[in-house]
Amino acid sequence: MLDIKTTKTTTPKELPDKDDPLKFGTIFTDHMFIMDYEEGKGWHDARIIPYQPISLEPSAMVFHYGQEMFEGLKAYKTEDGRILLFRPHMNAKRTNNTCRRLCIPEIPEEDFVQAIKELVKIDKAWIPTKEGTSLYIRPFIIATDPFLGVRPSHTYKFMIILSPVGPYYPEGLNPVKIWIEDEYVRAVKGGIGEAKAGGNYVASLKAQIKAYEEGYSQVLWLDGVHRKYIEEVGAMNIFFKINNVVVTPKLNGSILPGVTRDSVIKMCNHWGIKVEERLISIDEVYNAHKDGLLEEVFGTGTAAVISPVGHLRWENHIMQVEDGGIGPLSQKLYNTLTGIQLGKIEDVYNWTVEVE
């Protein structure tokens, strides 16, 4: 159990209007959590303080060598006023997987979840309730040694900030158009693709801009070795429903093991829908589309929940899915997932965790 020292703000900010549809990631709440790490001393000095800038040496290693990780999850307010988190222990576990890959000291799972709970409780008035909104929770760790030279830092800061958010994509539940990238690579087996590390995201920007310029809102990555197996989308895992079977790339070391991905697989299994986690090549998708067997395509992620894909472009081929509408499985997954998250549907999976 962390002993969290709390200092409340004396100048609370104004809450956003409750009808504000909320842009993603632009507004932050009144408080934040910080905890420091020092070699020999471990994680210490857990505290909740007013949301404020942080001060770092210009030589702090995070600015130079990219030793940083983050997580993302959400808190929801139910109609009867309870506060629910969705599978926070999965994020705690993934944090530690990322930490091991990036040589960052791990954080005990229970401490991770406790810190989130206490912070969310203090800023609970910030949890929005308008349809499609929630409180986005962003835990992250940065390396702070004032040192130039390539080695793991000996000091770190673990922080959590909160942001009331609306839909991640302006499209909302409308199908997005996806660009299949064949020049740039996001991550490769043996690299840090399965870690939630800043370095994976900066690597994705150039292709994302190219896609935007071509009128596409997201990039679908192919593997870096063969340049033919499907990996994932910028901030989502990807699923294909082909001839009544749901197929998604297996976790191979270069894609993020999404919490939503795992939840979708479990829901499909529960409903008796066949799911395959395996290699899936772009040719297979292309051929399935040509043969009229590509029934649905959707992305999954905390920020975007379920995001139907209506249109895929690979080289000069354009694949239109489901006449550009949302498919029945995507819709059912979206309804069930958000229903559970908002406490409207019975949580038979035991996924939600209440903040008391």
Added chain:
Amino acid sequence: MLDIKTTKTTTPKELPDKDDPLKFGTIFTDHMFIMDYEEGKGWHDARIIPYQPISLEPSAMVFHYGQEMFEGLKAYKTEDGRILLFRPHMNAKRTNNTCRRLCIPEIPEEDFVQAIKELVKIDKAWIPTKEGTSLYIRPFIIATDPFLGVRPSHTYKFMIILSPVGPYYPEGLNPVKIWIEDEYVRAVKGGIGEAKAGGNYVASLKAQIKAYEEGYSQVLWLDGVHRKYIEEVGAMNIFFKINNVVVTPKLNGSILPGVTRDSVIKMCNHWGIKVEERLISIDEVYNAHKDGLLEEVFGTGTAAVISPVGHLRWENHIMQVEDGGIGPLSQKLYNTLTGIQLGKIEDVYNWTVEVE
């Protein structure tokens, strides 16, 4: 021409003792350079101010999505008191190559070099003169938008800090032992390997620690696709002298185009030594060693200059080079390069730039 506003420190720090061998990257000088970027306004507000911490929002994009780049070069004081930079325009060009890959706004080359010159001039008393020391110059750019979501930032800071340094490796000119990594991958074609981006360095830590634990000081990376072609060392490019020919991996998109690498190639050409920039597999190195043709191996980098490699380990094979001593070519390159940098040898290549 930048209009740089200068504010001098009123509390200068104590200079290190002139006989201090100086650890790498731990001491910083009295001043730093900063310039801000804002979309629509461009780079502005160039200033030199006392060395001090910087204050950033916890949501600053650099902490989350790894949008950061850095450079490294050195200033030297000659025996007759002149201050020399080594090929700073190469670093300016590489900065902009990196910026393009990471979707960071570019910096005019002349502004980059001017900022370095003015800062070095103000802190010139910090340039150490003991054999093997110099003033390390660290320009870097960080993304500062207070925003969660994957896209390029609209605001940045470009900063330069200075550190008086000794040898990068404790071994100095003594040969280092190198571990050839076959599990982890640093970068892959299509990724950001040729950019000087933090994400490449954090990806290297895990293998580096494994190597240390086995008694090796550096990692030599193999390519991420075939896992057999030589790439580079953690912070150096690599050269092999095989049967009288100098061979180094060609620039293929996944390795850093080193300034020292380029200088070594030009010096060898000038001396009539045959140099090949091409694919070189680990098997070729292994076989050359077996046949007694692996004459020298050395790394090249600003921090390490020329670093002879005495010992390579690949899987269970150990290759001992030059009986563990420094080879004649490595020694000649080291002497010539440092001679030019320190103004002791005529600079026939026009590489040095004087800070007046």
